[in-house]
Amino acid sequence: MTEATDGAREAQWLKWRSVADLYHAFFTGLILTVVTRRGTADAAEFVFRVFRRQQQERFLPGLEKLGLSHLPPAVAAAQYHYLSNWIGGVHVEYMYETDRKAWIRYPPPRWIWRGTAICGVPGEVSRAMLRGWHANNGVALGNLKLGFVCTKQSVDGQDGLEGYYCEYDHPLEIDARLKFARHLEAPSFDPATAPALPVVSWPKPRLEKAYRNYAMEYVKTAAPVLVQVFGPEDAGYLLHLTGRLIGMQYFDEIARSFAANRGSAREFAVFLHSLLEAQDDTAGIDDSGGVFEIRQQSWKLMADVGDYHPACARVLEGLFEGLAAGCGRHIPVHLKPATGGRPPFVWSIG
Structure with a gap:
């Protein structure tokens, strides 16, 4: 492999990581938007639904993909959280105690509540995440103990955030599948005893793409859940507002990976075209007398979402409007009406 090829791959991976950062910020921001606009109870319900849906869709297939299905239930569940989160760049620790008791710990800084966001997250919302996923792993495995x-x-x-999976001697009622024991503390983490991904089946390119997809898939889950829980009008407003705020805040950070600068509609159109390609979407760009059109042929992230609603496209509208505002003042971005709210999306810029 030549030095030029290596450089091109590194540049691609840097773009993927910036896409991950953008979607990561959107997901965290969306939770905070729901907290501040709808209140703690609605935010907790939303977070519960997001993590339960992810757990139902990904936990069992993930066990197979990571080669953990043969392990005792408590160990398999804990190792799944360790490895799957590690792939996504999340700080996480795993500590084996017995075949029926295994710990998982997310030390600071917390990935999901990046930066100062942690100050705006109520405890009830964090507990909803545990109720949605961790408390349901036994059910998914067919082991109610x-x-x-x-x-x-x-x-x-x-x-x-820490705790342990425990296999009891008796089946657990629904309200006993998540317990709190604040008087206990996890044992120390020893990286030498932690599980590791097989290098042969998880080479660098696969890990880089998985890192990007990890963050994007939270938005893939969150957008349709928001629509189902709050309805298209309210959900569309929350998705659009969050996108605008995150886009404005993150343009400078994201643009660096794309060698993009603040400036004109032309510069933003080139940046947006590259951003779409970096999230695996096919797009073409056309310059018509100072007004740029980007025809986005696909939205791969939402392509296989069974309960997709046109309101989900407000994610992109908000993000692109916010990114444009971050690039420069008076760069209008408009999405032309799309049949059924699905691609092709035609974006008018300038």
Whole structure:
């Protein structure tokens, strides 16, 4: 492999990581938007639905993909969280105690509540994440004896989110599948004893793409869930507002990977075209007398979402409008009406 080829791949991976950062910020921002615009109870319900849906769609296939299906239930569940989150760039620790008890710990800084966002997340919203996913792993495995015990929550001022999977001697009722034991503390993490991905089946290019997809898939889940929980009008408003805010805040950070600068509609159109390609969407760009059109042929992220609603496209509208505002003042971005709210999307810029 030549040095030029290596450089091109590194540049591509840098773009993928910037796409991940953008979608990561959108997902965290969306939760905060729901907290501030709809209140803690609605935000907790939303987060519960997002993580339960992800758990139902990805936990069992993920166990197979990661080669963990043969392990005891508590160990398999804990190792799944360790490896799957590690792929996404999340700080995470795993500690084996017995075949029926295994710990997982997310030390600071927390990935999901990046930066100062952690100050705006109520404890109830964090608990909803655990109810949605961790507490349901035993059900997914067909083992109603498996539960999760949370010993710390970082949003409550403790030094991380941690707890352990425990296989009891009896089936657990629904309200007993998630327990709290704040008087306990996880054992120390030893990286030498932690599970590792097989290098042969997880080479660098696959890991880089998985890193990008990890963040994007939170938005893939969150947008349709928001529509189903709050309805298209309210959800569309929340998705659009979040996108505008995140786009404005993150343009400078994201643009660096694309060698893009603040400036004109032309510069923004070139940047947006590259951004779409970096998220695996096919797009063409046309210059018609100072007004640029980008024809987005696909939206791969949402292509296989069974309950997709046109309101989900407000994610892109908000993000692109916000990014344009970050690029420069008075760069209008308009989405022309799309049949059924699906691609092709035609974006008018300038």
